[in-house]
Amino acid sequence: PAANQLTVNLGLGVPQPKIIADRAYNIISMSRAYRQLSPVENVEWDYRKDPTRLTLQMQSMAEDMRPLGQRRSEIYLTARQTEESYDEETGKAVFAAAERSRSVTVGPGSVSANDQEVITEFRQVEDNLVKAVSRIAVFLTPNPNSREGVLWQQVSGKAVAFYDYEFEMERNLEEFRQTDDGATIMRPCVRTPKDVVQCA
Numbered sequence: 001p002a003a004n005q006l007t008v009n010l011g012l013g014v015p016q017p018k019i020i021a022d023r024a025y026n027i028i029s030m031s032r033a034y035r036q037l038s039p040v041e042n043v044e045w046d047y048r049k050d051p052t053r054l055t056l057q058m059q060s061m062a063e064d065m066r067p068l069g070q071r072r073s074e075i076y077l078t079a080r081q082t083e084e085s086y087d088e089e090t091g092k093a094v095f096a097a098a099e100r101s102r103s104v105t106v107g108p109g110s111v112s113a114n115d116q117e118v119i120t121e122f123r124q125v126e127d128n129l130v131k132a133v134s135r136i137a138v139f140l141t142p143n144p145n146s147r148e149g150v151l152w153q154q155v156s157g158k159a160v161a162f163y164d165y166e167f168e169m170e171r172n173l174e175e176f177r178q179t180d181d182g183a184t185i186m187r188p189c190v191r192t193p194k195d196v197v198q199c200a
Contacts (some may be wrong), residue, residue, distance in 0.1 A: 023047070023054060038068050052077040069108035076102045092124040102141075115139040117159075128171035128188070136163040174199060 024043035031040040044055040054075040062068055079100040087094055100117045120134040137159040143149035151160075173186040174197070189199040 027054070027056065037062055038071060071105060071107040073103045073105040076104075078102060087123065094124070095122045096120065097122075113141040113143065115141055128173065130169045132167055132169065134165045134167070136165075137161070138163075 024045045027043050028040050038058040040056050041059045042057040044057075045051075045053075054077075056073040056075060058068070058071040058073070060068055060070050077099060079098075081098045083096045085094045085096075086092065096119070098117060098119045100115070103114045103116070105112050105114070116139065117137045118134065119137070120132055122130050122132045125131050138161040139157065139159050140148050140152040140155065142152045142157070171188045172190060174189040175184050176187055176199075187199045189197050191197050
């Protein structure tokens with residue numbers, strides 16, 4: 001384990017695992033994973049004031065050193081829904097989440113708006129392995145003063161593009177030595193945005 005390893009147990013008796021999303025950290029991580037032409041450089045997100053509003057600042061230089069100019073996006077989360085169930089054949093847990101958002105991107109001499117919906121289904125394959133399928137649906141915006149608004153009417157507000165992704169998440173287990181009898185156990189751990197390893 002890392003030198004700065006921190007074990008955090010919440011609750012009484014056996015701790016109940018809770019997941020708290022860090023949107024700022026997650027957005028930057030996904031931007032790097034997708035290798036976007038204009039990666040996200042900074043995220044402003046005050047979940048206490050308004051958890052449905054984010055501001056993204058893009059890098060002004062591409063990886064190949066092409067200047068892209070200053071760009072920022074205002075993200076508005078407009079709807080969310082979750083659902084939990086079990087696979088009848090395997091008996092494993094299934095979790096689905098959907099989120100709809102509108103982004104307004106301001107760049108050099110241009111302003112664009114984009115609506116999208118992300119639907120992701122997570123399936124537990126093994127105790128420490130989850131597989132997921134994610135679909136991103138992109139919608140036109142109903143701006144009556146633009147060509148896009150006319151096209152939005154023609155497609156009756158339906159999605160105009162879909163992007164599908166598949167990914168796996170494997171739980172990271174760390175070895176711990178019990179203080180009473182000296183035996184070792186394996187516990188699930190994750191590295192937090194503060195570069196601290198937190199274990200359940």
